[in-house]
Amino acid sequence: xxxxxxxxxxxxxxxxxxxxxxxxxxxxxxxxxxxxxxxxxxxxxxxxxxxxxxxxxxxxxxxxxxxxxxxxxxxxxxxxxxxxxxxxxxxxxxxxxxxxxxxxxxxxxxxxxxxxxxxxxxxxxxxxxxxxxxxxxxxxxxxxxxxxxxxxxxxxxxxxxxxxxxxxxxxxxxxxxxxx
Numbered sequence: 001x002x003x004x005x006x007x008x009x010x011x012x013x014x015x016x017x018x019x020x021x022x023x024x025x026x027x028x029x030x031x032x033x034x035x036x037x038x039x040x041x042x043x044x045x046x047x048x049x050x051x052x053x054x055x056x057x058x059x060x061x062x063x064x065x066x067x068x069x070x071x072x073x074x075x076x077x078x079x080x081x082x083x084x085x086x087x088x089x090x091x092x093x094x095x096x097x098x099x100x101x102x103x104x105x106x107x108x109x110x111x112x113x114x115x116x117x118x119x120x121x122x123x124x125x126x127x128x129x130x131x132x133x134x135x136x137x138x139x140x141x142x143x144x145x146x147x148x149x150x151x152x153x154x155x156x157x158x159x160x161x162x163x164x165x166x167x168x169x170x171x172x173x174x175x176x177x178x179x180x
Contacts, residue, residue: 085109
C-alpha cells in the first residue's frame with residue numbers, strides 16, 4: 001500500500017516495468033491478496049509476494065531476509081534489473097548483496113532510523129544482551145548501507161541533514177531525497 005502509488009506513477013511517466021517483491025502479513029494477504037493482485041495486473045506490475053514472519057524475533061527477520069535474497073536473485077537472473085528499490089533495512093541488506101554480486105544499483109528507501117526507533121519505542125531494551133546485540137548488528141549494517149547506496153530516501157529534511165553529517169555518507173555522497 002505504501003509503494004503502489006509511487007510505482008504506478010513512475011511506471012506511467014517513464015514507461016518502465018516493475019517487479020514488486022514483498023513480504024506480506026498472512027492475515028492481510030488472505031483478506032486483500034486478490035484485490036491487490038487485480039490492481040497489479042491492471043497496472044502490469046509483476047507482483048511476487050512472500051509471507052512475512054514475526055516469530056521468533058530476530059530469527060524471523062533473518063528467515064525473511066533469506067527468502068527475499070533467494071527470490072530476488074532468481075528474479076534478477078530472469079529479468080536483469082537495473083535498480084533495486086529496497087523499502088526497509090532487511091530488504092536493503094538483500095539489495096546490498098545483489099549490488100555486490102551484480103551491476104545493479106541500490107536505492108535504500110530507509111524512510112526513518114528503524115534501529116533507533118525500535119529502541120526509542122521500547123521494543124528493544126538495550127539492557128537485554130540479545131537486543132543490544134541486535135542493535136549493534138543493525139547499526140553496523142545501516143552504516144554500510146548508507147555507504148554503498150546509489151540513492152537514499154528519507155521522510156524528513158532533518159533526517160537528510162543528519163545523514164549528511166555521517167562519515168558513512170561522506171564517503172559516497174549518494175543523493176538523498178525527502179519524501180514526506
